[in-house]
Each structure stands twice: as C-alpha cells, then as structure tokens.
Amino acid sequence: MRRDVFQAIADPTRRQIIRLTAHESLNLNAVAENFDMSRPAISKHIRILTECGLVIVRQEGRERFCRADLSTLHAVSEFIDPYRKFWSQKLDSLEAYLAKDAKRKRKRSSKKTNRK
Amino acid sequence: MRRDVFQAIADPTRRQIIRLTAHESLNLNAVAENFDMSRPAISKHIRILTECGLVIVRQEGRERFCRADLSTLHAVSEFIDPYRKFWSQKLDSLEAYLAKDAKRKRKRSSKKTNRK
DNA sequence: TAAATTTGTAACCGATCGGTTAAATAATTA
DNA sequence: TAATTATTTAACCGATCGGTTACAAATTTA
Incomplete structure (x- = not known):
C-alpha cells in the first residue's frame, strides 16, 4: 500500500497527531486522550503516518x-x-520568522541542548 | 459538501492541474490534454479545486x-x-530563493508588466 | 500464576473517491 | 437551421476511507 505524505495530512485528525507529537513522544493512549474516538481508530491513523514516514514509533x-x-x-x-x-503578507511573516530563527540559532551555538 | 484545501491537494492529478494553471488560464480541454483520462474526470477535479478556492473559473x-x-x-x-x-537544508534554499526574489522585485519595480 | 494494561488485528459498515460511459446542455459555426 | 464544439450531469463501478465492536497478543503488576 503506497502511502503518500499529501494523503496523510489530508485528514484533520492526523494533522493534529503531528502537532501533538512534534515536540514530545507520546504513547498511543496519550495521543488517543486528545480525541473523541476509539483507540483502534487512532492506531490506524498512526499506522498511516508511520507508513509515509511522518511519525516514528519507538517500542518500549x-x-x-x-x-x-x-x-x-x-x-x-x-x-x-x-x-x-x-500570499506576500505570510511571506513577510516568514521572513521575520527566519530572521528571528537565525538570530536564536547564533545565540545558542555555544550552549549544548539536552533532549531525550 | 465542505471542501478542504488539504484534501484537494492530496490527489496528484489535482496538484498537477494547479501547476499547469499557476501562470496561465487554460480551458478544460487544454487541461485535459495533459492527462490520460476522460474530460468528465478532469471536470470533477476542477470542481473540487474551485470548491475550496484553489482554482477560479472564468466563463467565456x-x-x-x-x-x-x-x-x-x-x-x-x-x-x-x-x-x-x-529540514534546514531546504530552509537555506528558501532563504536563497527569498533573497533572489526580493532582488528581482526591486529590479522590475520601474518596468510595467503586462498580463492578461 | 492471575489480573490488568497497552496495543494491534479482524470483520464489518456506510460514505466518499476517482474513474468510466452515455446523454444533456449550451454556445458557436457552417 | 443543422452540425460541431465545450462542458456538465447522471448513473454506475470497484476501491479506499474513517470509523466501529469484538477479540487476540504481549507485557507488566499483584
């Protein structure tokens, strides 16, 4: 079953799963708590996301x-x-974001960040 | 029927239609020439694209x-x-693109462009 | 070992998807 | 007016989608 990232993000539930797991690892139950649907349904969404490489699962x-x-x-x-x-207005805001990000990157270049 | 831009771009044919009509207006036949499928199929894709505002149709x-x-x-x-x-590499290339685009914009600011 | 917890799998369901062919509609051309 | 051209609509088709419930499997805990 060929999975495609465009098709994966077409579903709003899957986009929300991406947002939820963008900055921390969550187990399936923790993900499911955020939605009003069964765990098997969430399990299926996560499978689709992993099949196209948008989510990585670590068994523990x-x-x-x-x-x-x-x-x-x-x-x-x-x-x-x-x-x-x-959408130039958005473009401007992106430029601003990039500038800010570059600045932040320079600032942190010496300190070492600890992430699990 | 609620149409959503994420769902609209999930289909590769529709993404190609967007690319084809990004810089020029094409009638349905001209669009259909680019694909190995029937005109009604193309007509349906265009309908989906218009329903979410990704394509605008001008009758003539x-x-x-x-x-x-x-x-x-x-x-x-x-x-x-x-x-x-x-995907920082891509980010860098976007920064380069933005810089180039800004330059081009300045360059053209005096000449008037004619577009139909 | 027995019970509880976490998750996946199977079977099912109705709805939607992406395509087809055939026919209808509307505008232009001969 | 008749024929041609551009497009949409209708009806249909099999496949996939997004959900469900019920059950199985594996790990941890009591």
Missing part, C-alpha cells in the same frame, strides 16, 4: 511512543514554496 | 478558463511553516 515494553518526523514535510514544502509570493 | 462563451488562486495555499503554509527548521 508494551507501550509504543510516537514522535513526528517533521523533515518528511519537506515534500509538501517543495510543492507550495514556488507559490509563496502569492 | 462555451469555454471555461481555469486559473489557480495560489493564495489559498496559505492554509497549508500555516500548517508546515512552524516545522521548517526540521
């Missing part, structure tokens, strides 16, 4: 921790980037 | 000219932009 005992692999979104970026100029 | 006699409204993609941009830093 009987639990499975999910974490978004956001670099996979670059395929979407490649599609929309050539058209950025068509 | 018996022909209908399609043109992408790329600003609608900002919704997708809002979803992925917070994660840009996770």
Whole structure:
C-alpha cells in the first residue's frame, strides 16, 4: 500500500497527531486522550503516518511512543514554496520568522541542548 | 459538501492541474490534454479545486478558463511553516530563493508588466 | 500464576473517491 | 437551421476511507 505524505495530512485528525507529537513522544493512549474516538481508530491513523514516514514509533515494553518526523514535510514544502509570493503578507511573516530563527540559532551555538 | 484545501491537494492529478494553471488560464480541454483520462474526470477535479478556492473559473462563451488562486495555499503554509527548521537544508534554499526574489522585485519595480 | 494494561488485528459498515460511459446542455459555426 | 464544439450531469463501478465492536497478543503488576 503506497502511502503518500499529501494523503496523510489530508485528514484533520492526523494533522493534529503531528502537532501533538512534534515536540514530545507520546504513547498511543496519550495521543488517543486528545480525541473523541476509539483507540483502534487512532492506531490506524498512526499506522498511516508511520507508513509515509511522518511519525516514528519507538517500542518500549508494551507501550509504543510516537514522535513526528517533521523533515518528511519537506515534500509538501517543495510543492507550495514556488507559490509563496502569492500570499506576500505570510511571506513577510516568514521572513521575520527566519530572521528571528537565525538570530536564536547564533545565540545558542555555544550552549549544548539536552533532549531525550 | 465542505471542501478542504488539504484534501484537494492530496490527489496528484489535482496538484498537477494547479501547476499547469499557476501562470496561465487554460480551458478544460487544454487541461485535459495533459492527462490520460476522460474530460468528465478532469471536470470533477476542477470542481473540487474551485470548491475550496484553489482554482477560479472564468466563463467565456462555451469555454471555461481555469486559473489557480495560489493564495489559498496559505492554509497549508500555516500548517508546515512552524516545522521548517526540521529540514534546514531546504530552509537555506528558501532563504536563497527569498533573497533572489526580493532582488528581482526591486529590479522590475520601474518596468510595467503586462498580463492578461 | 492471575489480573490488568497497552496495543494491534479482524470483520464489518456506510460514505466518499476517482474513474468510466452515455446523454444533456449550451454556445458557436457552417 | 443543422452540425460541431465545450462542458456538465447522471448513473454506475470497484476501491479506499474513517470509523466501529469484538477479540487476540504481549507485557507488566499483584
């Protein structure tokens, strides 16, 4: 079953799972708590997300921790980037974001960050 | 029928239609020439694209000219932009693109462009 | 070992998807 | 007016989607 990142992000539940696991690993139950649907339904969504590389699962005992692999979104970026100029206001805000981000990057370059 | 831009771009044919009509208006036949499928199939895709605002149709006699409204993609941009830093190489190339685009914009600011 | 916890799998359901062919509609051309 | 052209609509099709419930499997805890 060929999975595609565009198809994966077409579903709002899956987009929310990506947001939830973007900055921390959550097991399936923790993900499911955020939705009004059964655990098997969430399990299926996570399977689709892993099949296209948008989420990575790490097994730990009987639990499975999910974490978004956001670099996979670059395929979407490649599609929309050539058209950025068509929403220039957003473009400006992105430029501002990039500038801020570059600044932050320089600031942190000496300190070492600890992430689990 | 609630149409959503994420669902609209999930299909590769529709993404191609967006690319084709990004910089020129094409009537349905001209769009269909690019695909190995029937005109009614293309007509349905265009309908989905127009329903979520990704394509605008201008009737001219018996022909209908399609043109992408790329600003609608900002919704997708809002979803992925917070994660840009996770594919930094691409981020760098975007920065380069933005710089080049800004330069080009300045260059053209005096000449007037004619577009139909 | 027995019970509880976490998760996946199987079978099912109705709705939607992406395509088809055939026919209808509307505008243009001969 | 008749024929041609551009397109949409209708009806249909099999496949996939997004959910459910029931059950199985594996790990941890009592």
